[in-house]
Amino acid sequence: MAEQFNHELLCVLSGFGGQGLLFAGKVMANTGLLDGRHVSWMPSYGPEMRGGTANCSVSLSDDAIGTPFITKPTAVIAMNQPSVEKFGPTVVPGGTIVIDSTLAMNGAEGVDIAEGVNVVTFKATEMAEEAGLKGLANIICLGKLWAETHFCTRETLDAALTKCVPATKQHLLEPNRKALQMGIDL
């Protein structure tokens, strides 16, 4: 299946600590590794890890990557309200923001998001819980972002997810795959 995919993705993934945004970022970074692209994954490691916006910046590019801190993202996954407020206004026109409105209850309302930004809002955490996939809202959001941006091929995305689930937690691979598909099918 030959698909067109984006040649540069500058993505910020942000939410509360424990929502799995750093993991989702790792899956994204691994797609770049598997495709032989330039990749950087930069986590927040300060006090924001302990409440607030735990976030990471993932850059996928065909060129050497300059700063790994992304100031003008082309994509954002925001899983709580502070993340929507902080990173929503930074998305460039033509970019995409995926908002989990289970916790970010106000969604993009009142947030100064540029014109031409694709705003995708849905209740990912609620969906995950209803489908028996508790804790996998991050992967649902990742699937949705992929469906909107095609930052790699579907094969690469599956391979990266498989690679990121550790050998000791193989029983979680199938639920992760299900969550990814659920996000893509949305």
Next chain:
Amino acid sequence: MADNTQAAEERVLMKGNEVLAEAAMRAGCRFFFGYPITPQTELAAYMAKRLPKIGGTFLQAESEVAAINMVYGAGAAGARVMTSSSSPGVSLKSEGASYMAGADVPGVIVNVERGGPGLGGIQPSQSDYFQATRALGHGDYFMPVLAPSTVQEMADLIYLAFDLADEYRTPAMILADGMIGQMMEPVTLPPARDPKTLAAKPWATTGHKGERKHNVVNSLYLSPEKLEDTNRERFERYEQIKAKHQRQELMDCDDAEIVVVAFGAASRIARTAVRDARAKGIKCGLLRPITLWPYPTDAIDQVIANGATKFLSVELNMGQMVEDVRLAVNGRASVDFYGRTGGVLPTPEEVLDQIERLAAGQPVARSAGAKDVGSVLPQPIDRKSSYERGE
């Protein structure tokens, strides 16, 4: 987590701090002594897990002072040995580093810098440039200082640091920062070397078994003449290092009139800004020192010969390396500085703004604060405690 069961030539995605540890072991390091501190702790954690499995020794010392003196001891016995810390912890190592230099003992010191002075903060910084390049401790000495700007260079340069340390019998430093330490990038790890295959160290205190005169490793010379001779001999070695080991990367410098000089994390930001400036038609290049000591003065000469008339040093501090740029330029071109400090990173747009000012013949803002241009680092959310809310 890194999966280093894969073949050496395969690309893997790893954190900078973990790569420092893995590549050090591959370079033959079998002893690590340290004390935890953000943002370098992953390095020590990785060593704790892996080093004992390959017959090495990991020891969390009771303090940084103890750790560096353990490095001194293991180095004197001929081992490949290292310690790592972040800025405040490195200050504590300064006495031991000076003793190692005075006794000509090799060893590698890693500094994953954070904001200072004092306890400072935990975000990336380059404010230990003076401390590193002016040799950390007291006395007449220097040491090689290598500044990685990518995770790949974390691997390549720590490998080199061990080789330089052994070859010239000197402590050597990796000066990294929280950004390069914490980020993951693809890396191709260097091949693993068996420490037994490394060059012999006939001077080391390994036990003489009655077969040779005993070796002494010491930094105390009560005769001033002897101490002067010892220091002069050491500085001859420094001259060799300066002649043979200056390293840098030049990007777009062939026809550059404006040359941005930046290392480590700052060079990543500067790279984006220089590309953007080129796209706007400004003849601008990037000179990225890889060795901070010896400073790549030959490269400065080269870009001046190519027509550079304006230099801009971009740093994560209030202006330290800019002094070395001025020394190297020696009045042949203008030298300006732009920096952010305290763990704040400039945006590429801020740096581009300075380049555009230089191109237009306007003065550069010496540095900016968050009040003027904001901050790209994520800020903790201001939440009042129940006490502050009067509950």
